[in-house]
Amino acid sequence: MSYGDPVTERANECVVALLDGTVQSVDVPLLRPDDLAVLRGEGVFETTLAVDGEPRDLDDHLARLAVSAELTDVVVPEPDRWRTAVEAGLAAWSSGRSPDGPAPDEAVVRLIAPRGPEGAPEAAGYVMVSALPAVSRRQRATGVRVVLLDRGFTPSGAAAAPWLLAQAKTLSYGINMAALRWARSQGADDAVFVAGGADATHRSAGEREVLEAPTSSVVLARRTPSGERTLVTPTLDGVLDGITVRRLLAAAGAAGWATTRATVTIDDLHAADGIWLVSSARLLAPVTAIDGIARDDGDLTREIAALLDVPGGGTGPASA
Ligand code: PLP
Secondary structure (H helix, E strand, O other), X not given: OOOOOOOOOOXXXXXEEEOOOOEEEOOOOOOOOOOHHHHHOOEEEEEEEEEOOEEOOHHHHHHHHHHHHHHHOOOOOOHHHHHHHHHHXXXXXXXXXXXXXXXXXXXXXXXXXXXXXXXXXXXXXXXXXXXXXXXXXXXXXXXXXXXXXXXOOOHHHHHOOHHHOOOOOEOOOHHHHHHHHHHHHOOOOEEEEEOOOOOOOOOOOOOOEEOOEOOEEEEEEEEOOOOOEEEEEOOOOOOOOOHHHHHHHHHHHHOOOEXXXXXXXXXXXXXXXXXXXXXOOOEEEEEEEEOOEEOOOOOHHHHHXXXXXXHHHOOOOOOO
């Protein structure tokens, strides 16, 4: 049986590396049937991109893995053991690369820590390396149409309910995946979560906050008539502390943009000069429509892609 995107070179390939540096086939069973990750989606993970065998922002991902572990009481292996596995996985991945393959070679690197069976002293850990899906690469250029979906809580509601784990990257992505399926059933490509719940749904679009997307952070650009340019992303209440958006804001700041974390409302979204979904593997996807209303950010995506150091500029012809 074939898995993955058939258009992508090496789409069906996947390398698994254990924390001692052993590399094994994805066909070799790894988890116990009673692992709480299998039974309840318990555990934490990270995803990053490796370009020509070099993982991006690995230290930041290891630091956030530790935060997620702390928030969920999962004991994760030490960073050096993860580094060993990442290195081994990427070495095996790169050695299998065809000289005729797409350049640069972009691979998705996942660091996965399932909680383990009840009472396990430490999460098991493994690293998985696979091809960046063709659709991710394509969406950097073609963008995504989004629908706005009620998340069921407000930023302040999430801050008051730490058990929602909005700031942990856990293996429980069932709701996020359901949101993506819902978006696709509405003819969109992706979704943006907005504040929901009893205290939000009666508020106007000028009051209702934007949170994040199911697998990415939201960033928008504003230009003032005087020419000042600002990149804005929602405050951290109720959203994952995205590593890509942090990197983007830092690079934009160095390039002369004003940058801020602030309350972003639905009205702000519609009024923005550009909106992007940013995340570690896809890197960026310009938003081309919101709830069926088309939008255009002119040439800003090219500039944002350069700030994010997107391989190939990200906005060239969509490649497979
Ligand atoms: N928000 C959510 C819910 C995510 O799942 C992700 C990435 O997977 C992000 C934001 C973006 O985070 P990062 O840029 O660290 O990949």
